[in-house]
Amino acid sequence: MTENTFVNGEIVTAIYKTGKYIGEITDERPNAYLVRVLAVVNHPTQGDLHNPKQTDVSLFHQRRALAYREQTNVPKNMVRPYDETVIPDYQSSLKAALEKQKQKLSEGGREWDQKSLEMIAELEADYFK
Template sequence: MSELQKGDIVTAIYKTGKYIAEYVEERPNGMLVRILAVQKHPMQGDLHHPKDAEVGFFHERRALSYREGAMIPKQMVKKFSGEVPDYNQSLKDALEKMKAELTNETGAWGEMSLRNLEALEKEYFAQ
C-alpha cells in the first residue's frame, strides 16, 4: 500500500470499530494511523464469541480516542475521500446508531451491550 503518503486520510478497521484516521507510516506489523473520527463504534462483549453473553468476561469496548495512534493491519486500511467529521459528533452519531441497532436485539447480549454503551456514553461526554 505504498501509494499512501504521510498525512493521507484513510478509513481503518480496528477490532470491530471503524474509524477515519490520518496515515502516519507503514511499519512491519501494520499501518500506524492517528484517529480523527469514529464511523462505527466497537461491538461489546467477547470478540471471539460475537453476540454471545455467556462468556467468561463480557468486555466493555471503548472507541479509540481523538488523535490516538493505532497499529492497523494493512488490509484494514483504505484511502478515504470526503469530509472528516468532528470527532465528538462522529462518536455521538456512532453510539446512537449502535444503540438503535441494539434495541432490535433480544436476549442477554443486546441488553448487556446496551448497558455498556450507556455507561461509555456518560464517560465520553462527562465534562
C-alpha cells in the same frame, strides 16, 4: 486482493478490532500503518470477541472507541482511502456512531443486545461528561 499504498498525511478509513475510524497515516510499518484517529465511523462491538453474541462468558468486555488523535497500528489490509471531502468532528462522530449502534441493538431482543446497551450507557456517561 491488492493492498492500497498510502503516504504520511493521507486521510484513510481504518478498521481496528471491531471499530471503524477515519484517520491520518503517520507512519508505515512492515505489515501495518500507524493511523492517528480523527473520527469514529463504527463504535467497537461490546462483549467477548471470541464468543460473539453470547453473554455466558467469563468476561463481557466493555470496548471503548479509540480516542481523538490516539495512534494505533492497523494491518495494511484494513486501511482504505477516505473518499469524502469533510472529516467529521470527533465528538459528533462518536455520538453518531453510538446512536447507530444503540438503534441496531434496541431492535434485537437477545440478552446480548441488552448487555451491550448497558455497556454503551456506561461508556456514554464517561465519553460525554
